Amino acid sequence: MSVEDHLTCNVGRMRRERLARLRHHMAAQDVAVVLLLHDPHIAYASGHVGPAVDTTHAVHQRSVAIIGQEGPVHLFADRPSPDLAAEIHPPVFPELDESMADLAEAIGMAIEPSNAGRLAIDEMTGAMLRSGLLDGFDLVDAGRILGPARLVKTVDELACIDRAQRINEVAMEEVRTACLPGVRRSELAGLFISRVRQLGVDDVLIDPIFQPMPRNLSDGPRTSTDHVAFPTGVEDPLFNEKYLVWVDTGIGVEGYASDYGRTWVVGRDPSSAEQDLFRRWSTVMEASLAAIVPGATLAEVGRAATGAERGAIPWLPHFYLAHGLGVESAEMPMVGTDLGEGFDEQFVLEAGMVLVLEPVVWEDGVGGYRAEEVVAITDTGWRPLGGWPGYLPFES
Amino acid sequence: MTSELVAARRRRVLDAMSEREVDALVLGRQDNVGYSTGMARLWTSGTRPFGAGCVLIAETQRTHLLSSWDAGIPESVPFDDLYPLTWNPEVMASSMAAIGGLSTARRIGVDACSPGFIRATARFAPTAQIVPCDDLMASVRTVKFAEEIELVRSACRVVWSGVEAVLDRPDAPTPIANAVVAMAALGATVPSSEPVVRSEGDTTVVDLGVMVDLYEGGVGGRFVDGQRECAPALVDACRDGATHDDLAGSSTGPWLVRGLGMGYETPVIDAQRGQGLTLMAGMVLSVTDGDHRDVVAVTSGQPEVLSAPPYPTDRPAGSRA
Numbered sequence: 182m183s184v185e186d187h188l189t190c191n192v193g194r195m196r197r198e199r200l201a202r203l204r205h206h207m208a209a210q211d212v213a214v215v216l217l218l219h220d221p222h223i224a225y226a227s228g229h230v231g232p233a234v235d236t237t238h239a240v241h242q243r244s245v246a247i248i249g250q251e252g253p254v255h256l257f258a259d260r261p262s263p264d265l266a267a268e269i270h271p272p273v274f275p276e277l278d279e280s281m282a283d284l285a286e287a288i289g290m291a292i293e294p295s296n297a298g299r300l301a302i303d304e305m306t307g308a309m310l311r312s313g314l315l316d317g318f319d320l321v322d323a324g325r326i327l328g329p330a331r332l333v334k335t336v337d338e339l340a341c342i343d344r345a346q347r348i349n350e351v352a353m354e355e356v357r358t359a360c361l362p363g364v365r366r367s368e369l370a371g372l373f374i375s376r377v378r379q380l381g382v383d384d385v386l387i388d389p390i391f392q393p394m395p396r397n398l399s400d401g402p403r404t405s406t407d408h409v410a411f412p413t414g415v416e417d418p419l420f421n422e423k424y425l426v427w428v429d430t431g432i433g434v435e436g437y438a439s440d441y442g443r444t445w446v447v448g449r450d451p452s453s454a455e456q457d458l459f460r461r462w463s464t465v466m467e468a469s470l471a472a473i474v475p476g477a478t479l480a481e482v483g484r485a486a487t488g489a490e491r492g493a494i495p496w497l498p499h500f501y502l503a504h505g506l507g508v509e510s511a512e513m514p515m516v517g518t519d520l521g522e523g524f525d526e527q528f529v530l531e532a533g534m535v536l537v538l539e540p541v542v543w544e545d546g547v548g549g550y551r552a553e554e555v556v557a558i559t560d561t562g563w564r565p566l567g568g569w570p571g572y573l574p575f576e577s
Numbered sequence: 578m579t580s581e582l583v584a585a586r587r588r589r590v591l592d593a594m595s596e597r598e599v600d601a602l603v604l605g606r607q608d609n610v611g612y613s614t615g616m617a618r619l620w621t622s623g624t625r626p627f628g629a630g631c632v633l634i635a636e637t638q639r640t641h642l643l644s645s646w647d648a649g650i651p652e653s654v655p656f657d658d659l660y661p662l663t664w665n666p667e668v669m670a671s672s673m674a675a676i677g678g679l680s681t682a683r684r685i686g687v688d689a690c691s692p693g694f695i696r697a698t699a700r701f702a703p704t705a706q707i708v709p710c711d712d713l714m715a716s717v718r719t720v721k722f723a724e725e726i727e728l729v730r731s732a733c734r735v736v737w738s739g740v741e742a743v744l745d746r747p748d749a750p751t752p753i754a755n756a757v758v759a760m761a762a763l764g765a766t767v768p769s770s771e772p773v774v775r776s777e778g779d780t781t782v783v784d785l786g787v788m789v790d791l792y793e794g795g796v797g798g799r800f801v802d803g804q805r806e807c808a809p810a811l812v813d814a815c816r817d818g819a820t821h822d823d824l825a826g827s828s829t830g831p832w833l834v835r836g837l838g839m840g841y842e843t844p845v846i847d848a849q850r851g852q853g854l855t856l857m858a859g860m861v862l863s864v865t866d867g868d869h870r871d872v873v874a875v876t877s878g879q880p881e882v883l884s885a886p887p888y889p890t891d892r893p894a895g896s897r898a
Contacts, residue, residue, distance in 0.1 A: 220623040232771040233622035235788055237608050237840025240624060276711070276843075279850065304627050305690040307711030320692040324626075371761020375754035388620035388767050402648035405661040410646035414619025417764050499645045499662050510621075518664040 188344040192435065195337035196228040196266055200254065202330040207250060213298035214291050215323055217246040218275060221508035222303050222327050224436035227256045227267045233384035233433060245273055245284070249291030257287060281312035288314075301326050331507050332514070333533035339557050339566065341437035342506055342535060345382070346555055346567030349432050349439040352376040354570055360420065361448040366391045367417050377432055384433035386510060388414060391445075393424040396548045406498040409549060420447045425455065425548045431510045438510040440537045442553030443572065451575055458542050458550040459575040465489045465540040466554065469502065473556060473563045475532045479503075479516045480525035486517075486540055495540045497551075503536040506555060511537075534558045535566065550575070578790055582724045583615035583651055587633075587640065589717045594635050597713055600682035601705075604631040608839040609688050609714045611791045614640050615651040620767045620788070627691045629669070634678035641676050666697065674701040686710030715843045718836075720859030725792065725838060726874050726883065729861055732787060732794025733872055733884040735765045737894070739785045740796055743774050744803055744895025747781040760787055769793045769840060782868045793840050795863055796884045797870030803893025808882070809866040815873050815880045817858040821851055830867030837863040837872055 203226055207215060217223050220239060223246045224230045231244055244258035246267075254267040261269055273287055274280040292298070300318035309315060334342070356373045370389035377385060390412045395401035402410040412429055420426065426445045431438050446455065465486050472485035486495050486502050494517070496502040502517040514528055514536065530536075536556050543549040552572060556563040590613045594602055604610050607618060610631040632641040640654050645661040660672035674680055680702045687694070688711045698705060721729075739756035749755055752774045760766075769786035776782075777799075784797030798805040814827035815834060824834055824846060834851075836842030838861055844854045856862070860875040861883070873880040886894060 218624065219626055231623065233768075234771055235767065235769045235786075235793070235840050236606070236621075236623060236625055237793075237842070238770050238786075239622070240606070241835070241841040241845065243624060274845070274850065277845065277850065279852075302692065304624075305692075307688065307709035310687075310690060310707070310709040320695075322691055322693045324693075365764070367761045367764045367766050370766040371758045374761070374766065375751070375757045378751050378754040378757065384622070386622050390619070402646040403656055404646040405659065406645060410648050412619050413646065413648035415617045415649040501664075515664060519668055520665050 188340050188347065190337035190340035190344075190435065192228070192337070193264075193266070195335055195341075195435075198335045198337070199225055199330070200248075200266075203248065203326060204250065206326045206330050207248070207301070210301075210321075210325060211299055212301045212321065212326060213250060213296065214288065214300050215246075215248045215326055216288065216300060216302045217248075217323060218243060218306075219303040219323075220244070221436065222246070222323060223256070223258075225327060225331060225508050227254050228265045229256055229258050229261045229267070230384075230433070230436040231258070233386055241274070241276055242272070243275070245275060245287065247287055247291045252291065255287060255290050275306045275309060278308045278311060281308055281314055284309070285314055303327075328513060331512065332505070333531055334507060334535055334557070335533070338437060338507065339533075339535070341435045342439065342555065342557075343566045345432055345434035345437050345439035346441070348377065348380050348382055348434070349430060349441045350568055350570045352380060353428065353430060353441050353443070357443075357445055357573070360391070360426065360445050362421050364420050365417055366420070373430060382432050382434060386431045386433050386438055387429070390414065390427070390429040392427050393418050393420065394427050394548055396425070397545050398543075404499070408498050409543065411497060411551075422447050422449050427549070427551050429553070436508050438506055438508070439567070440506055440510055440553055440555060442539055442551060444550045444552060444575070446574060454544070454547045455550070456575060458544055458547055459572065461490070462495075462540055462542040462550040462552065465495045465542060466538060466552075469538050469540065470556070470563065473530065473536065473558060475530055475558055475560065477530050478526055479514055479528045479530070480522060482530075483517045483525055490542070495542050497541050500539070502540060503538045506535045506537050530558050532558050532560050536563075578615060578728060579724060580615070580651065580653065582722060584653065585722060586612050586717075587614065590633060590714070591635065591638060593713050593717050594633065594686065597686070597708075597710070599684050599686040599708060599710060599713070600635050601679045601684075602633040602686040602710060602713075603629045604633070604688050604714070605629065606688050606714075610642070611839055612714070612718055614642060614654060616642055616644070616654075617649040617791065618644075627689045627694060629673065629694070632673070632676050632679060634676065634682075636678045639677070666693070670697050670701050673697070684708050686713060688714050718838060718842060719844075720857070721838060721861050721874070726861060726881075728790055728792040729794060729837065729872060730883040732765075732789040732792050733796060734794070734887045735760055735763050735789050736785050736787050736794045736796045736884070737887050738763055739787070740783050741894050743783050743785075744781060744800055747774075747776060747895075756785055760785075765789045770795065773797070784868070784870055788840065791839050793837050794884070795837065795870055795872055797865065797868060799868050800894065803895045805886070805894070806869065808871055809869050811866040812864050812869075812871050812873060812882065813880065815856060815862055815864055815875055817856060817875055817877055819856040821846060821854060828866050831865075832867075833865045834862050837861050
């Protein structure tokens, strides 16, 4: 099964439009220069997407992007794509004390040294703190610039998410048929990663989650919310027929994340009680989707979901009912977090925003059903991102 | 990994805090958190924004961890010493304020930082000075315990299963996918570095790295008929007291000698970097010269190669070789 190619995005246009948004927010907040060390931020600002490697490798070999109010984006990276609309420089290594002179010179490329002003930055290394490199700047978190810039996606960003999601779905629908008694989590994960590679994607952004869930909350790990622990990402269970398994995987296309979540059973059909859970989940999903329209608040979406469960909260309380998706796998807007109802009441959906809805319906003694679907807000409502391949072996 | 190893690593961290007069240590880097506590957390690729993943307090000798559950949490950390995942900076500030000994700390060490964290600290610990402690963690981690060396050796063995899978079918359309499946069969599903497989005539060039039980393994080389080309002189040059000049003089191609343990570590030495550094016994290093990569433990004599093939070297790798 191939993934259709018409979802390719205009990468050059996407990079130009993102940079314009970033600079718009720099100007609005009087930020003279942005210094970026975090991979997704660098991808957004420069187009450079580094390999999906362990965080220690990413840190020690990291790219740096520096953006002034005008002039080129300065990218310091090893082997960047040659077609970037950025001025490419050899890597600087902000972890190392010996690199601080190079980093100071790099900042000087985007701003006059005498004109310190406000500098937005996402991470300061120990070497940067020791060197006094940033003394004299008024420091603010780069999230204040990148956050609002990233909130509304361009058509090309949506195409990247759509494509990533479809590839992710194709691979997972194949892995589902291998989820049988006697298989280990790691085998399914290996199958998924290899299948994704065969479909032409190298970047797997998260260790694939295939987590057998307890039937009773009291049987699971102790939690701060008294709800269920997920995703724990520990142990390598050997699956048997009794299991109800929550799965969650994500890959990257042009730096954009997918997010696939489903509930599976192992080598059998769902019981009628499990099917009932799925029906309840479907009702929550439909109610949530019906509330998604530009101009709606996050609180209205949350209330639609809880209304479908007669007031109970149908999501994991340490997470959310829904979250955004883009260069990171969980970003704003988020519905139902511990930011509180006030936050959700004042946050209004706009066309171009992305939501991953991930309701959870729980019945102690039976267990839980969880799945995720991705939507883009349109001028009149929403449209699906990804192919929405259904919920087998559950059927409504 | 044993609880004794975790305790010994944490002891080193707490002792180093005492030496540096650091009252509280706030760690954001997951490898530093793992070193200090043994905590395993769901792996995600790439950099993570700075956040307080772990807080160690000198006065109480307690470890406080960011987690909403006790799965993956070592028994040495009681549930009451966990603080929950949050999206709300106010909730995080309250969690920090509730950690005994943090708000009264005079010197708070950090392994990285952000403007938001500095502002938050000014509220929950108004008299504290923020002290960079990435170097404290790096120096504590430099010399490995014997058990750490064995964990690296085990991880390297897993990598060899991936190398064999590549050499079994070097002409497969996606040979890396085969390596992934082979390593996953041994339970390893987290890559450390970017995998490399390419063919140059009869030669297959492979470089793979993987994380196993929080420790890294890695192997690279040029293979002809299943036999890896001989190790370059740089591998043998990694001895106690070796300087940048010694290493540079032994290298033949683009080279990199860097710390390896719970991932990519210091020292970092190559043609441009690490001019003043000297190797010492007890270090574990990833040694790359051209396409060859081995992992070695520096000893008082010959380096011990931890990435040696887990079968006799006269047996070619790959069943079809």
